[in-house]
Amino acid sequence: MSTLSTPQDIRPGRLDAETLATNFSDLHPALTRHEALVEADRCYFCYDAPCLNACPTGIDIPLFIRQIGADNPTGAARTILEENIFGAMCARVCPTETLCEEVCVREIAKGKPVRIGDLQRYATDHLLATATRHPFERADPTGKRIAVVGAGPAGLSCAHRLAMRGHAVTVFEAREKPGGLNEYGIAAYKATSAIAEAEVAFLLGIGGITVETGMALGRDLHLNALARDYDAVFLGMGLAGVNALAADGHDAEGSMDAVGWIANLRQTSDLASLPVGRRVVVIGGGMTAVDAAVQAKNLGAEEVTIAYRRGRDAMGASAYEQEVAATRGVHLRFNLQPLRIHAQSGLVTGISFEKTVTGSDGTLAGTGETVTIEADQIFKAIGQSFVPDGVSQEAAKLELQSGRIAVDTDRRTSMANVWAGGDCIFGGSDLTVVAVEDGKRAAESIHAVLVG
Structure with missing residues (x-):
């Protein structure tokens, strides 16, 4: 039972439409022609x-x-x-x-x-x-068919390069829209004007790519069948799992996954309809934590705190991202690991942390000293994990490494004619640019194998 008695205050409409539009406007306005010429010089x-x-x-x-x-x-x-x-x-x-x-x-x-x-x-x-036409043209059809699982940056990058080489590509996506992280996981103030959707439409303009949504690996698709029915398969389904918070009271109402909350925010057409707490705490140190914290502040939260278990230098979010958070009014607190989420009648009222120190060998240890922060809403941004359910039936063939798909430098897996890239592979990064390179590299490898 919590010792904090302040009632929970999570509600929509904290700010008017004009203020919300300003808060979620482009983080960096585009360069004008003159500015671009001067900068290029x-x-x-x-x-x-x-x-x-x-x-x-x-x-x-x-x-x-x-x-x-x-x-x-x-x-x-x-x-x-x-x-x-x-x-x-x-x-x-x-x-x-x-x-x-x-x-x-x-x-x-x-x-x-x-x-x-x-x-x-x-x-x-x-x-x-x-542009009135796609800048790249397809090569003559090769007659080869490739299945791509996941319509995120890795999968679509692979699909585009394969289509350009003349192959026919079918992309299977579990969600209702293609785009992956770009569509569902990027802060709204970083990707304004429906740029994610426009870029996907532009990419598909090369032709030769069919996208089927609502198709999940392990539920609607099976890897063995794809490998049998297609000349090659690329897996780019990202990370569907969310790491659990090892703290008492983690399931109290008002404690939620930051990734899912950001996805909902990105898909809403009315920001004023989104409920947000008056006092928000975000647990984590990566870009997802910063995105959740800044957007909570943009929606009208009065107090927003990022709590990270290690020091500032160990944060996954860059110094620039940290500065963005700080300038938007987010408090960054370090060396705090969550102990207990407080609740009254099942509703979040706060969270207690234990202060930590980092040893000379990099190990983290608690000091025994605790800190309690009042909060109405708590976002957990402590990382995502690969869910191997969709490849479990092929576990003997598809080798995993540290819980993700093992690949070589060409992004080939241990299973014949199956490639993978993006966050789902061992060594994968949560950067769009790295996923794009994975997809491109895998596509060139697939092309070489199929026509070589």
Whole structure:
């Protein structure tokens, strides 16, 4: 039983429509033509281009910036999309501050890198808005059929590259809409104007790709049957499981999964209808934790706290993401691990944490000292897990490593003619740009096997 007596206060309509529209407006407004030309002129066009090497998809960054400088945004977009068909979304959500921009010579020399992400958005948005036909053409049909499981960045990247090579692709998606993380998991203020849906429609414009929604592996599909009926299979179903919170009272009303809450927010047409607490606590240290916290604040929560069990430097969210949270009024507290969620009549009223210290060997230990924070609503953002139910019947053939699908450098699994990529593979990252590269690399491997 809780010692906190303040009644729970979770309700919709904390802010008016105009304020909500402002709070959820574009985090970074798009560059104008003049701004893009000026920014492109800042690039040194380095011979060894450290930015190119830092890009997981290998975009020729100096080339596309030079094309923007020559007032050719369409050509720049094609250069980007040749390597990353999700260039528009990645321009918005890719952590450029820890990838290409971090190694930019301007950053090293002057402390202010070329705004590579913003320039990429300028080019790709221009093409999406003006293109009358898909920039890439399909090769002659090969007669080969490939099944892709999962319509997220990895699956659709694989499907697009295979279609471009002349193969026929069927994409099976468990949810009602394609897009995966881009559609359901990105903060609404990072991906405005239905960009995720528009980018998927653009990608499918190449032809040769059929998408079937409401089709889940292990329920509606079975891997053995797919491997038998198709020439190749790509698995890109992401992480469907949510890590459990090992704390008393975790199932009290008002304690919820941050991933599911963000997905609901992304799909709503009326932000004012979404209930949010007056005092919100988010448990976790990754980008999902930041996205949940910032959006709770944007909806009108008065007090929002991110509580992370380790120190600031160990957070999965970058320093930039942490700064975004702080500037939006989110309190970041560190070295706190959850002990107990307090509730009155089954409703969340607060949460107690134990303070922690990190040993010289990196192990985490509790100090015995506790802290209690009053809260109406608690979001758990402590990671997701791969659910192997859909491949369990093939467990003897499909090797897992640390609970995820084991693959080689070409993203081939231990099962013949089955590839995998994205978050569901061992070593997978929760970055869109990495998933895109997985899908592209697997597609080229599949193509080589089928036609070689």
